[in-house]
Amino acid sequence: MASEAYPQIRDKVYEQLRQAMLKGSLKPGERLVERKLAEQLGVSRTPVREAIRMLQLEGLVVHLPRVGSVVAQVTDDEVVDIYRIRAVLEGLAARMAAEKINPTQRQQLTNLVETIEELAKERDFDRLEKVHQEYNDLIYQVAGSMRLYGMITTLVDHITRYARVGYCHPGRMEEATREHRQLVEAITMRDGALAERVAREHIDNSRRAYFSEIAIRSKV
Known part of the structure; x- marks a missing residue:
């Protein structure tokens, strides 16, 4: 990274740390030690410090007295709130998409849900996650509201790590795939x-699957 401009280095560090938090390799409650992270990422401590500040503004990091910066922990009540708010916003996006979708977008959405179904059968989770994001992004794009898009994606970022837990619950992957198909059918019918x-x-x-899986894991 030494030959890159400083803002590029900082942004790369920010994205690496952010993804590590969302994917769970940096876990809730884990301390973020600037020196250690700088060594791991091959950068100086300054871009790490600034990246942590950016993540703190996002709510993904908190600063605790006598402890320092740690990955934010979210209570069960907060998870419920996030899911409930997202349900309302996702519902609105789906309604707006159904009202505005054109034939080209209809075909694109159908193609994506067919790919989701294939990847779910193959249990190819990495590719499935990527295509699922494309599927969601297309629905938000068709809905045509940048403000709504911004509100939803902020919630999605905070709930990604919990959604992954929910998809591990027995039968949830298959159930969610059927729901994706049902949503596409409703949108393409303009209902x-x-x-x-x-x-x-x-x-x-998804919320119920998350808490069901947490309950199972707590007994192990």
Whole structure:
């Protein structure tokens, strides 16, 4: 990274730390030691310090007295709040997409859900996650509201690590894949009310799967 401009280095460090938190390799409650992180990433401590500050503004990092910066922990009540708010926003995005979708977008959405179904059968989780994000992004794009898009993606970033836990719950992967197909069918039929209901039920089911899986793990 030495030959890169400083802002590029800082942004790379920020994205690496952010992804590590969202994917769980940096776990809630874990201390963020600037010196250690700088050595691991091959950079000076300054871009690490600034990246941590940026993550603190996002709510992914908190500063604790006599401890320092740690990966933020979210309570069960906060997780419930995030899921409930997301259900409302996702429902609105689905309704708006159903009202605005054109034939080209309809085909694109159908292609994506077919790919999701194939990858779910193959249990190819890395590719599935990428295509699932493309699927969601297309729905938000079709909805046509940048403000709504910004609100949803902020929540998605905070809930990603919990969604992964929910998808580990027995049967949830298959159930979620069916829900994705149902949502596409509602949107392509231009049935806004149905699309909103399916989207909200999908998020509610994801919330229940998360807490069911947590309950199982707590007994192990």
